[in-house]
Amino acid sequence: MNVPNERKLTIARAMAEAVQQEMQIDPSVFVMGEDIGALGGVYGNTRGLLEEFGSERIRDTPISETAFIGAAVGAAQDGMRPVVELMFVDFFGVCFDAIYNLMAKNIYFSGGNVKVPMVLMTSTGGGYSDGGQHSQCLYGTFAHLPGMKVVCPSNAYDAKGLMTAAMRDDSPVVYMYHKSLQGMGWLATEPGATVHTPEESYTLEIGKAKVAREGSDVTIVSVGLGVHHALKAAEQLEADGVNAEVIDLVSLVPLDRDTIRASVAKTGRLIVVDEDYMSYGVSGEVIASVTEHDISVLKAAPKRVAYPDVPIPYARVMEQFCLPNPDKIVAAFKDMKAA
Amino acid sequence: MNVPNERKLTIARAMAEAVQQEMQIDPSVFVMGEDIGALGGVYGNTRGLLEEFGSERIRDTPISETAFIGAAVGAAQDGMRPVVELMFVDFFGVCFDAIYNLMAKNIYFSGGNVKVPMVLMTSTGGGYSDGGQHSQCLYGTFAHLPGMKVVCPSNAYDAKGLMTAAMRDDSPVVYMYHKSLQGMGWLATEPGATVHTPEESYTLEIGKAKVAREGSDVTIVSVGLGVHHALKAAEQLEADGVNAEVIDLVSLVPLDRDTIRASVAKTGRLIVVDEDYMSYGVSGEVIASVTEHDISVLKAAPKRVAYPDVPIPYARVMEQFCLPNPDKIVAAFKDMKAA
Amino acid sequence: MAPTRDEQHWMYRNMVTSRKFEETIAGIYFEGKTPVFSMADGPIPGEMHLSDGQEPVAVGVCAHLNPEDVVTATHRPHHQAIAKGVDLDKMAAEIFGKATGLSGGRGGHMHLFDADVNFACSGIIAQGMGPAVGAALSRKMQKKPGVGVAFVGEGAVNQGGWHEAMNLAATWKLPFVCVIEDNDWGISVSKGDSTAISNNADRAAAYGIPGVRVKDNDPYAIYEAAGEAIARARAGEGPSLIEVETYRLAGHFMGDAEGYRPEGEKDALFEKDPIPKMRAKMLADGIASEAELEAIEAESAARVEAAIKFARDSADPAPEDALTSVFA
């Protein structure tokens, strides 16, 4: 896409800009997390903020995720709008009670008498040999549990709009950003993630999927990095005369089932691409959401290209063997046609 | 079922008996957890063990789930076979790293050089107004993450055989027992759970589903308490001349997809019943496992009767509104026929 | 620092109200649960954790608090809720699972939230710590008055979240006080079997903050220790830790057979019931007359009765309202 006055940002930069602009107009917004101050976030998404806002509002924490996420809940209930970072989503196991039993449930437990306007941002994804405790996506894990919205941008435009929307939301939003889309020099970045991003503040509605590419022969549904795999697969398929539609879920909770169903009703075929573990996760949910609604639209059994149910190996050849990629999506489509 | 010399046990008693018998023959087995000693476990599954084995092997712990589950991993790697209890599955948020990043992954990380023979037993389920932090099932949460087997008995016979198999397994097994099946006097117990249970030790193969009731018109798949709802629904449907097959998954990991698929191939209809939250969980996975395999066998869109995506409310009328029950299953079947 | 005459009346009144409230709840709890005790049945289903005997901690601390101060409580929250000024009608209705309850029946007795007086709970051990510390952070950042107080049991002190929150509050010098109710038991496990040291106030050394242990459930000593800690917090001098030796006169939850208690322990505890003790002391010290105390007791009883009546008379929530209030 070519835009006049194009202003391409990385997702990291787009996230930081959204936070910066909101902090300028809303004194209740502040950021807490490990290495989000002087370091600017391991994944760059708070870069520059310490200099502008100081260490009271850009607050490095001890390695105490339970305490500072729990504290964010308390601060949110007390009128602040904390943005907290869990550095890698893989670390959720040390602090998930604060997330799913406090952050996600206190609105409900209070019958709506308290609000919990906070954003939990966390990095996801592998592909760079960071081993089994630093490479997971865990989309399904977060999306399964009620009370938190879960978003996952695939490009900088969405990243900025989602972040601003998340900060303005009175409910907790989990903001999952994929490391390979982030635009850090030291991690290869998918170029498609670095797109035109307006300077002024704007919001993206949470809970709406996007048709990232229109097509008529097959619907490929994904989120985050998987959207780019899907787009590449669609290009490969186009060479074979196959016209693939790509749906970017953008938000896992709420899940925009209508958009998925409308697309599959049109194409008759469904492939779900997910870098999270295959079983009991996103891929199953998307397939079930379609098939429970109407099986008559399906011309073939739906397929998934997802991470196998194994811990993430370190060795490059093993990890790449497990990860979704465009070729696997194309192969899945060919299998589907052959069946 | 009437058995000569019938010996009906509650699940609690069956679990305790399995542990007792294994402890008698294997000195490396021991039990750790909160209130599993003098109290005999809040849900009765360690009753009598302290008296027989003493407080070294039946070890009450501080309220330090991360420490004692992590310690169980270390002890398991060092030649012991710990059985640890997480009192309510709802508490997993304070200790999940020890579970999913250590217990579940150390075999893999070591390339099989260490074994992690441990059982994590934990209670699930609501229906008695214990509120949103004491009533969850979280089957999907555990089953989604690789490296741990996950079992869930629906009756005492299976409970004993699964527990013995779990203790003898060199891999970690999460043993999820439903409170309403447990046979504690103070919690209403589903009578169907209290069945004949042989005195001698035996094992049940982990990873095999059971056909709990044969039928030809619809397959109802569930686990734990849901199996009993399904069996009751099947009886109601029988009055209408509908012959329902009920599949008891018994094990969520490994998931016995063959048994599910074979049943649906026969009946052409699928209803999944799950007390865990609906989205991104067991119900989606079972539906996807069937539909990705073969949609041609389906005569109607599959249905789910699952817990809605809301925290669990305290008030009885609200909680009962949310829970699966036989009537909802019958209604789902009727919808399916009407569609 | 001793409580004034008015404060002592207030403390006694709240102790009596809490006791009366729980006695009433305890009676009603068994409705529908006999002859066989069944937790799911009756007008008040589910677990019920009573705080009889622990009232001095709640009143000794809350005597120093205003509605703007933030308190987080635990699975055993009634005495603290009452002392913090939570609306008793709505609280009773919540415990009955009624539409008029604090959260319309969604929370129940372990999840009492009253935004008007900044009171909240969590049923997960030690997980009230983070939110109370966060409230303290919020006030410090906003330069608004108010302290955060977290009540926890002695069993909670061995939970990782407790340690993290203490360190965070101390590192950031927040207006925060942690009050440990040491009733010597975490369900059936004694403090001695679960905690490496006997005095958790010594754990304050790990955070470089003051730590005080109050003996023998004494409301006056609690008042004094809490007063110092809260004044310190208000003055911007950072957090404090208080452990109070208190007594759980009831079981862990209703229905608990308490077979794990050493013989005679309960009898000895009942002799130390803090309510008659405070009553006697107020009389002896000339702080209140018999007539005044009787009036307080009668008013408290009437207040409780009215709240229970409000709860009983209220309507059940609409079942489908279970699906609302998930998001703000």
Place this chain on the structure above:
Amino acid sequence: MAPTRDEQHWMYRNMVTSRKFEETIAGIYFEGKTPVFSMADGPIPGEMHLSDGQEPVAVGVCAHLNPEDVVTATHRPHHQAIAKGVDLDKMAAEIFGKATGLSGGRGGHMHLFDADVNFACSGIIAQGMGPAVGAALSRKMQKKPGVGVAFVGEGAVNQGGWHEAMNLAATWKLPFVCVIEDNDWGISVSKGDSTAISNNADRAAAYGIPGVRVKDNDPYAIYEAAGEAIARARAGEGPSLIEVETYRLAGHFMGDAEGYRPEGEKDALFEKDPIPKMRAKMLADGIASEAELEAIEAESAARVEAAIKFARDSADPAPEDALTSVFA
């Protein structure tokens, strides 16, 4: 208690081997990662946490350990692995992601497991604590010799799991030692900004156990403190806590620009490099001759070279082996 001559030679040898190993790894790490640094590329991809400067802690502690003792390490495990006697060939091969690696390439540098010498890691902060305590429990229950030692960074001490494990070990009086490597930084956050007190050894008071702080990265003082703690553990007297003031000469991980470090800090640290210091002291004390030291250095270099060659020469794992070894 001072290390014997042989022990000093052993300590020096292991420090040199570790340093040499990491220098070599560091060189290779940049292969394929220039001109633009890209973590995913080259023969050693992924994060790389070096321990240069922290070698004294590993050798001072492990000098007292046998293969049967159990050590858990962190995301920064090389020096400890080497001092514990982990097979250097397999360890190098693991770091290269080769089929001959400790786990056939499944683990990588943060997940080194060698069952032969009872060494394990976790990349999650403080999560080595539980397993080391559990190994200590296992030995106590089995009445088998052996202690559990967990190495953690000073940043890990603010993690809940650390506290829980300390309390558990102390309550159960287990043969366990926690060794804190205080390099003053948790990535970019200094100890002062994250920890309420300056000396984590004081936190031993929270568990009623001995706590010692060793100053200035001194291998001899570490040896002494660890000797006492491990002897205590072996004698059944329970756990101990040791904090060592040490220095991270490199960045948090390779590629870290270290902009957060105060000016001049790095230069000052390099002047305190413990390896030349120990070398000079051994010479001065007449513990080793120049020739002996040179021999040790040459042998260490050769050992490392052989290990790296083994790793380089080994085959990649079969990609589909990613699907194996999930269960035992």
